[in-house]
Amino acid sequence: MKAMAQIRIALMLSSAIYLVACQTVVPKDYSKLLAEKPRSILIVPATNRSTTITAPDYFLSTISLPVAEHGYYVFPINTVKHLLEDEGLSDADLVHNAPATKLGQMFGADSILYIEIKDWTAEYVLLLTTIKVHLVYTLKSGKTGDTLWEDDRFVAYTPQSSSSSGGLLGVLVSAAITAAVAKAAPNYIELANRANDQAFTYPGPGVPPGPYLPSH
Amino acid sequence: MQVRNWIAIGLLAIGVCAIDSCSTTKYGWGDYNNLLYNYYQNPNEAQKLIEGLSRIVIDSEKAKNVPPGMYAELGYLFLQKGDSASAIDYFQKESDKWPESTQLMTRLIQNAKKTNLPSN
Numbered sequence: 001m002k003a004m005a006q007i008r009i010a011l012m013l014s015s016a017i018y019l020v021a022c023q024t025v026v027p028k029d030y031s032k033l034l035a036e037k038p039r040s041i042l043i044v045p046a047t048n049r050s051t052t053i054t055a056p057d058y059f060l061s062t063i064s065l066p067v068a069e070h071g072y073y074v075f076p077i078n079t080v081k082h083l084l085e086d087e088g089l090s091d092a093d094l095v096h097n098a099p100a101t102k103l104g105q106m107f108g109a110d111s112i113l114y115i116e117i118k119d120w121t122a123e124y125v126l127l128l129t130t131i132k133v134h135l136v137y138t139l140k141s142g143k144t145g146d147t148l149w150e151d152d153r154f155v156a157y158t159p160q161s162s163s164s165s166g167g168l169l170g171v172l173v174s175a176a177i178t179a180a181v182a183k184a185a186p187n188y189i190e191l192a193n194r195a196n197d198q199a200f201t202y203p204g205p206g207v208p209p210g211p212y213l214p215s216h
Numbered sequence: 217m218q219v220r221n222w223i224a225i226g227l228l229a230i231g232v233c234a235i236d237s238c239s240t241t242k243y244g245w246g247d248y249n250n251l252l253y254n255y256y257q258n259p260n261e262a263q264k265l266i267e268g269l270s271r272i273v274i275d276s277e278k279a280k281n282v283p284p285g286m287y288a289e290l291g292y293l294f295l296q297k298g299d300s301a302s303a304i305d306y307f308q309k310e311s312d313k314w315p316e317s318t319q320l321m322t323r324l325i326q327n328a329k330k331t332n333l334p335s336n
Contacts, residue, residue, distance in 0.1 A: 054257075058253060058256060058257075060252070061256060062249060068242075068283055069241055072284075074285050075317070075320065078255075078289055079289055213242075
């Protein structure tokens with residue numbers, strides 16, 4: 001009996017350790033970022049690996065605010081997009097493949113933030129729609145081209161039907177309506193906002209606050 | 217009694233926060249994100265974006281919390297419209313407020329001056 005209890009405790013302990021181990025994130029190397037202390041961030045148009053062609057432009061409307069609120073000077077995002085187009089860089093992949101130092105010189109930017117949209121889709125399975133947004137953020141030095149910080153964010157959301165009256169048929173119908181609404185106008189923006197917030201949380205996965213935050 | 221009053225005041229404050237969405241942002245963004253989103257949905261509605269950003273500039277100037285990039289963004293829209301005088305004004309404001317932008321703003325001002333026809 002005592003042995004059983006001991007085994008049980010051992011199992012509980014090991015599963016607890018397993019859970020802790022799973023949550024441990026490899027600490028990021030902030031040494032280059034802290035050495036350079038960039039004041040400004042140039043956010044260039046996002047590359048798109050999803051099948052949603054509108055994703056990069058819509059994403060662009062979400063990203064200035066969290067980065068600026070984090071204490072950095074953020075270059076005017078829509079102006080930057082047009083200036084790059086004028087330079088023959090209307091394709092985001094071309095911009096991402098150009099040397100970061102070249103962009104740094106062009107705009108006088110301390111650092112450049114690249115975002116790759118890996119996923120931006122709504123999946124419709126069995127009356128449920130799952131909206132998925134997967135973004136990869138890379139901050140590079142405008143002076144050396146070195147990567148200063150990276151983050152990978154995946155967020156997904158399945159809207160639940162709020163109405164539960166009317167028995168099984170009612171539930172199914174309202175689930176179908178919820179799914180149809182979500183499918184017609186998936187709220188990617190809310191997910192992108194959440195991904196941005198998570199990516200910039202510091203202490204956490206994010207970059208340390210910039211010069212315009214008092215905590216800097 | 218006093219404790220109850222404080223609780224009531226606290227609850228009221230929370231209520232006001234909820235109604236006002238209790239803006240905790242450093243800068244006065246207004247509805248910037250929505251304006252930009254709508255503009256990317258309907259790129260030929262640049263005028264709406266100009267009006268929206270002008271409103272944000274006025275409000276945030278009053279509150280002394282103009283977001284970085286806002287003057288420049290508005291300036292560039294004026295430049296696209298052919299109003300280089302307004303564009304130059306806003307580029308200069310951006311440059312004065314944010315030294316990080318000076319290199320780019322100087323370039324934009326030079327370009328805007330080139331497109332500034334004598335008839336303007």
